[in-house]
Amino acid sequence: MKIGVLGTGMVGKTIASKLVELGHEVKLGSRSATHEGAAAWTKEAGEKASNGTFADAAGFGELVFNCTNGAGALDALRAAGAKNLDGKILVDVSNPLDFSKGMPPSLFAGNTDSLGENIQKEFPGAKVVKTLNTINANVMVDPARVAGGDHDVFMSGNDAEAKATVQRLLMEQFGWKHVIDLGDITTARGTESYLPLWLRLWGALGNADFNVKVMR
């Protein structure tokens, strides 16, 4: 499958590399077509990997991952272009982290709205599925590294078919055992608001290799 990955940070590169490893053709998108980090990634990731602008990557992908940092997510998606996202599944992994008020970061959305909803509102032609935003990048693509994979990832989105496709990708390809469908895209408020707890757990536990399991 052809997949576009927007964002060249740790999350974007980790997901893009995993997708290449799984046999997908992946274009990593960044602000400029000659982004050094993206070019270096392309060289390292092999022949199924390429890079370009946000618009190049979104146009290339049959499915698109948004792995940009939250503060720049809407701008990056505007650069990607609504027509390059129309009718496509947009897997939104970004978090509305605000680093301007000190560490650990606070949130600029997640309470009476969410970044996931704001993206869906501005790009109504895209099928936004919010997921993977509650764990560290390494755990996203290798859930078994934590407790043998015995923990949960959440999913929010308005389109049932898009969520089913993303769930298959998560389970059959990334190796997730449990995906909890929270409901429509407004439930992204739940997972985005969880980030402050994730950040304190990271501080208390001393490393990012953890995740929650919902016990019933």
Next chain:
Amino acid sequence: MKIGVLGTGMVGKTIASKLVELGHEVKLGSRSATHEGAAAWTKEAGEKASNGTFADAAGFGELVFNCTNGAGALDALRAAGAKNLDGKILVDVSNPLDFSKGMPPSLFAGNTDSLGENIQKEFPGAKVVKTLNTINANVMVDPARVAGGDHDVFMSGNDAEAKATVQRLLMEQFGWKHVIDLGDITTARGTESYLPLWLRLWGALGNADFNVKVMR
């Protein structure tokens, strides 16, 4: 031990009843000394139970639980009186839920501050320990009803000794197997911000008998 419990809602009555059951003397505090619900609770809970004003309950307790609803918590504590809280452990179970913007509720604190911190700031003589605010009342006092108790409760507070006392109460008396100390009272932002996810999980799972376990 003599314990004051502020708040006559589901959380206050459930915790107060559990404490009586454990053999403690408990005074349930509410806005008025003749609160009908509180009086009914006293009658039902037996001779170790009593009720009175917020000030009566706080003055009575060697340890005080704040189980008021978040929006009224600071007012209730003002009515309880700083001198009745000085030097005492104040277990803060309240959440900053804002029901004014529709359901599910949003938060009026938890991002760049928290209700726990605001209480600690206004009552510097109290030793505020935020805990139990991430689960349903029935699970708070009977963790074994969910997955045999195999899940986590969090704790935030500035006073190590107070946290150790609360941890013993949670483990030895309420039956919690795992208590995660997140750090100082600012980490209450983590657990208060988790509420929106709890609310969506409640919606998705269809009942409140659940809790998270941190898998590593």
